[in-house]
Ligand code: SAM
């Protein structure tokens with residue numbers, strides 16, 4: 508793999524959509540495959556991409572470098588399960604060496620984390636988010652479609668902390684399933700000095716059919732936590748999905764809510780997504796996507812690829828707020844595992 512990257516062209520204008528939003532963060536799905544079967548994410552009979560449909564690490568690195576030259580500074584690797592992609596540390600290493608990129612994070616189900624974390628940290632990974640939707644082993648298995656994975660995932664979470672990585676937990680809250688554990692998760696954050704991010708259940712085409720009554724709002728989540736802990740803060744940084752709270756008197760650890768449904772943040776969204784098959788997805792909540800893989804594989808110049816990305820990003824739709832305002836049904840959006848969360 509090449510280790511030489513051209514210096515980004517300062518003349519490249521920022522990547523801006525038709526609403527004036529500027530892309531600063533790139534989410535990369537490195538695979539659509541997963542060893543888990545979370546019903547809110549994956550249909551019961553998923554269709555997998557073929558091996559030659561996946562972008563190679565060299566292709567992903569090239570796209571990231573091009574996006575870096577247009578103002579993207581932060582990258583998150585996701586999937587499917589990103590740690591199923593062999594030698595992921597090689598991609599981390601080549602992406603962290605792009606001068607414009609200041610941070611590379613990873614979102615994982617944690618199953619293979621303990622085995623790989625040292626290599627990932629050594630390659631320059633900045634942060635790991637482990638998804639954990641229950642602290643009760645049997646319920647955890649039921650949510651994720653696994654058997655006995657819980658302890659391994661907890662060990663993975665610990666291994667990331669031991670490796671000195673910033674570590675967070677993602678917990679998707681669904682009514683009637685795990686909302687009774689909200690305070691237990693807050694205790695995990697309080698005692699473990701880590702951040703637990705509670706995510707509102709979003710409407711993707713998973714085996715578990717979405718409807719609005721299953722959504723537990725960020726407001727309800729925080730009010731439950733306040734019954735047991737004193738919280739401070741409640742700010743959301745521009746471009747961030749998370750509204751962050753601290754525990755009074757504690758320097759470390761906190762809880763966040765990601766209120767994509769009840770209080771969407773599309774108006775200052777600064778994300779662009781790259782699917783594992785080389786499709787640019789300007790918005791999680793729309794079905795539009797734009798092919799750049801054929802350009803990458805037919806010898807197009809960086810400039811031509813950049814133009815294709817600009818055209819795609821310019822078509823980024825207003826966001827979930829506009830769907831809700833128009834009364835449109837929130838359904839039939841692709842399964843989450845193909846986009847990259
Ligand atoms: N497999 C990895 C994992 O589970 O962390 C990474 C991919 S997963 C698609 C990325 C994130 O999306 C996870 O935190 C997952 O819990 C979240 N997610 C999946 N489906 C969701 C849904 N319908 N609503 C909200 N979050 C969802």
Ligand code: SF4
Pocket residue numbers: 541542543544545548549586587588616638651843844
């Ligand atoms: Fe796999 Fe993550 Fe989707 Fe669960 S949420 S099925 S772990 S990709």
